[in-house]
Amino acid sequence: MEFHGKVREIVPYDHRRHTGGYGFINRDDNQSIFFLLAWANYQPVQVGDLVEFETEYDENQRIHANPVGRDEGRLIKQVKHVLDQKGYKTSRKKLPVPGVTAMNTNMAAAYETLNAMQTQFGLDNDVQPASMLSTINEWISETVELSNKFDDEPTLQSILVKRNILPKPKQLEELQNLQVMIRKMNYEQRGRYYGVRGEQIVQAKLEQHHLQYIKNPTLPEFDVNGNVVGATEIDFIVISMFGIHVLEVKNYGANKNQEQRLTISKDGQWNRIGAAQENVTNQNDLHIAAVEGVLFDAKTLQKLDPVKLLATPVFVIPNENVEIVNRSSEAVVRVGLLYETLVREVRQKRQVVLSPTEIAQVLSVLQEALEENREFQYFLPDGEFLNDAYELQRRYNIAQYIYEQREKIYQAIY
Known part of the structure; x- marks a missing residue:
């Protein structure tokens, strides 16, 4: 290639003249050179591309550019100069995807x-670890958005992609898939965070009234024929003279920044503003x-x-933020009414349901049935997740700086 220039104009396909379209290059000496898009050895050709080319004459002795290729040499040199001035260090290692x-x-x-x-x-954030996941998800969004911005700067984009500063197309897809996973983890962990706080409030209430309970037990799950088909995790089983109560803690509305109104229909469907319908009753x-x-x-309880031994369900909402509209027959109460709900039947009948000996027997049976450390499949960050996220953000900062300095880079060349 003998000459350098910048594409100043592109005319798309014109059936009257040239199949595929044509364009003009402003050469370094300000001469305007005609070329056919079909003569460019890269696609797509866009206005603003830095190119290098050879020239030839047609049968009418008119000069035109053929072939035409990207001129990355001078641009790379200037990009390196700008980064050196800023103190940025690049890396030839593959751009990491956490x-x-x-x-x-x-x-x-x-x-x-x-x-x-x-x-x-x-x-720091009140909702951990959601702050980490949200921040890293934001970093990924910034990287994807910046990569799209560089679509208008194809030569620069090509350089930064080759040097692993901007993600390649396959990496962009991986980053977008990762965002789906992070959002899922974030949702689960926010729910777990608020759930843990809610359970702590309920636990304090149970201990205040000296009630015996099992927290977060995992018990075998049975089918209709009595066969064990899996396991289920329960928030609390309370065993007392008032009977056996299974508590389901739902800390809906714990986030004060979100409006919450909980409506429970007659058939047990739970509806919240901004959330999918759930059948918590089931x-x-x-x-x-x-x-x-x-x-x-x-066998020890056969007598x-x-x-x-019938268990009574109680749903507990451990906050005062959410508005509750309960049209079902289920007991859905705030923590302040939990004890009153548990003792209601005994107070009415003035008759204890379980004796101290029976309470001990029931506790023993349930403890023996627990499936300790029951494991399920969770998607979690790998060991290099944070280091890869830091490095991804570092390279984003480099690419962002190049984008901000692109006019200065071009001016230094021409």
């Missing part, structure tokens, strides 16, 4: 893994079935009246 892997673990361990990573990340039915299935099968 990784997420499927792991078999229990919910508490998954939550603690992300909490530990949040502490290492260092940003969910707790599984918990009731798991508890009763264990108790009814226990007890089966009615005493």
Whole structure:
């Protein structure tokens, strides 16, 4: 290639003249050179491209450019100069995409893994580890958005992609898929965070009234024939003289920044503003079935009246923010009314449901049935997740600086 210039005009396909279209290049000496798009050895050709080319004459002795290619040499040199002035150091290593892997673990361990990573990340936020996940998701969005901006600067874009500063098309796809995973983890961990806080409030209430309970037990799940088909995790099983109560804690509305109105229909559907419809009643039915299935099968409890082993569901909303409209027959209460709900039947009948000996027997059976450390599959960040996220953001900063300085870079060349 002998000459250098910049594409100043592109005329798309014109059936009267040239198939595929044509354009003009402003050569370094300000001469305007005609070329056919078909003569360019890269596609697409866009206005503003820096090009190098050879010249030839047609049969009418008119000069034109052929072939035409990207002129990256001078642009690369100027890009390096601008980065050196800023003190940026580039890397030939592949641009990292933070990784997420499927792991078999229990919910508490998954939550603690992300909490530990949040502490290492260092940003403070009331909802941990959601702040880390939200921030990194924002970094990815910035990278994708900046990469799209460079579509208008194809030569610069090509240079930064080759040097692993901007993501390649496949990496862009990986980053967008990663965002889906991060949003899922973020949603789960926010729910877990508020759920843990809600459970702590309920636990304090139970201890205030000296009630015996099992927190977060995992029990076998039975089918209609009594066969074990899985496991289910329960928030609380309360065993007291008032009977057996299965508590489902739903800390809806804990985030004061979100308007919340909880409506429970007659058929047990739970509806919240800005959230998908849920049948929490059916969910707790599984918990009731798991508890009763264990108790009814226990040989040590065969002499007890089966009615005493029936578990009563109670839904607890451990905050005062959400408005509750309950049209169902289920007990849906705030923490302040929890104790009153548990003792209501005993107060009415003036008759204890379970004796101290029976309470001890039921507790023993349930404890023996617990499936400790039951593991499920969770998607969690891998060991290099944070380092890769930091490096991704560092390279974004480099690309962003180049984008901001692009006019200066062009001016230095021409």
